[in-house]
Amino acid sequence: MKRHVELKNHQREIFYFRLRLMLSLGFVLVMLFILLLRFIYLQIIKHEYFQTLAESNRIAVVPVVPNRGLILDRNGVIMARNYSGYTLEIASRKVANLEATINELSTLVDIQPKDRKRFKKLLAESRNFDSLPIRNRLSDEEVARFASQRYRFPGVEIKARLFREYPYGEGTSHLIGYIGRINEKDVEQLEEDDTASNYLGSDYIGKTGIEQSYEKELHGTTGFEQVEVDAGGRAVRSLSRSAPLSGNNLILTLDAKLQDVAEQAFGKYRGALVAIDPTNGDILAFVSKPGYDPNLFIDGIDSENWDELNNSPDVPLNNRALRGQYPPGSTIKPFMALAGLYYQRSPSYSISDPGYYTLPGNRHQYRDWKQGGHGKVDMFKSIVISCDTYYYGLANELGIDKIHSYLSQFGFGKKTGVDMDGEVPGLLPSQEWKMKRHSQIWYPGDTVSAGIGQGYNLVTPLQLAAATATLANDGIAFKPHFVKQIQRPNDNSLVPEPKPILDMHINPENIDLVKRAMEAVTHPGGTAAGASAGAPYRMAGKTGTAQVIGMKQGEKYVENNVSEYNRDHAWFISFAPVEKPRIALAVLVENGGHGGTTAAPIARKVLDYYLLGKVPKPLEIVDEKESSEHD
Secondary structure (H helix, E strand, C coil), rough: CCCCCCCHHHHHHHHHHHHHHHHHHHHHHHHHHHHHHHHHHHHCCCCHHHHHHHHCCCCEEECCCCCCCCCCCCCCCCEEEEEEEEEEEEEHHHHHCCHHHHHEEEEECCCCCHHHHHHHHHHHHCCCCEEEECCCCCHHHHHHHHHCCCCHHCCCEEEEEEEECCCHHHHHHHCCCEECCHHHHHHHHHCCCCCHHHCCCCCCCCCCHHHHHHHHHHHHHHHHEEEEECCCCCCEEEEEEEEEEECEEEECCCCCHHHHHHHHHCCCEEEEEEEECCCCCCCEEEEEECCCCCCHCCCCCHHHHHHHHHHHHCCCCCCHHHHHHHCCCHHHHHHHHHHHHHHHCCCEEEEEEECCCCCCCCEEEEECCCCCEEEEHEEEEEECCCHHHHHHHHHEEEEHHHHHHHHHHHHHCCCCCCCCCCCCCCCCCCCCHHHHHHHCCEEEEHHHHCCCCCCCEECCCCHHHHHHHHHHHHCEECEEEEEEEEECCCCCCCCCCCCCCCCCCCHHHHHHHHHHHHHHHHCCCCCCCCCCCCCCCCEEEEEECCCCCCCCCCCCCHHHHHHHHHHHHEEEEEECCCCCCCCCEEEEECCCCCHHHHHHHHHHHHHHHHHCCCCCCCCCCCCCCCCCCCC
């Protein structure tokens, strides 16, 4: 049997071998080419990008927070300042067991329960990448103890910080306001304003008062520093620095000593006082009593102090001067008199006051404060003795729309435009307003009540002070303002010179009559009798009483029969010297009763200091017998 032997085809094998070799070589060359392209892309095209990434492992860009601007009064007295100190801060994202870490830290640094509470509150309110203080204002000994054990506490640092301080404390709390830690709401607002980048590294922002309203001026411009860091993230050396630009200093129109005199003059009373220079709108004093210590809020107020402030029946957090709305009472009468004169009521026109007023065809009696009435009363006397009956009739004669039209020129019923956030407009009623607000028609009885500053009328102490300043300045109005000058690093920029916002062109004879009557208010026979006693300057004023609770028809108000918080509020408006007024003010004493007995003495102390430099003794209340019975 034959066997077939198959011979190998060497030529074919060599061909396939060479083909495989070429394909392999081609594949290798293609891979090498791709690697080359990738190398070119990474090393040349993306060189700067990857160099930056590499540098970022070695270099950290750290924001440098600017110094916040100072706030000073018109005489250079510091009302908000900065000082440096050390804080112990924890970055919670870098700490595995927060509670255990705090317990360990407490063996080195004194950490009180209130510090723990505040820290937990800040932790709940802040961004999760924030470094938060567990203790502020560390002593040198505490700093040294922690520094020696620093390696045991990853995520815990001691930082040098600038702290804000308010040396006048409660006395300027509603004026200066305070700064507080930036929260999510603040971040949203900063992003909306496109200013978030300027707050990188910043922990604080103005929350209330001047600190809030002038935040952009006070904050400054954030700088940046390139820092070489080690593997642990600690700074080794500074490579470059873009210096921050400090915030601008603010020079206020306020007189700090006058502010202190006004605040102290209130004694135990609650209330508000606003004093204005009628010739330019400078706010000289701005008191809301009681206040609070703004220093408590800077690092986050603890729950005990917050509960005490928030639940106090005296409502110390309420800015009464800016946001408190009260019936103006009889302080509206000088303005009503000017309205009557403007609409052609003769100054000599007089009434026989029986002690009440009745609308034509109506038997309802609107009682005067003095039972039995004041007898014959003309316009001059109506202001001096504060005759309600006279103004009931005048209001009814004018009608509410004429009253609204004229009094609105003094700023009643609208914001003054003061350079502080949060102002409210008060209320100057009209027929149109009542229909919109209550879907009711206006009744003649509403007008009668409005004539003596009751009913729907509401004013703020700032608003009434501004109106008084306009009256004192013969109907020429200036916008009230707090800031006189902004000090910038390279120059001192004055706020534009105040210009009148309105000239009412009041007849000189009319304004003179009202001013003389207001001066007589402070003399014997007036409702603030004795307020100007012994003063070497001429003082004008008008008292007022704002009802807190309504009285039934025929029921007589007896102060001692009413609880403290339901007693009438006391008003007093004033300006001096009468011949050339330099200061105009409004004083409100909450639940203070009659303006002549509680509010007028406060005003006198303020005027004496401002005009004479006389520092007052502790508040003395005028005896009821020395003053008129009512406003």
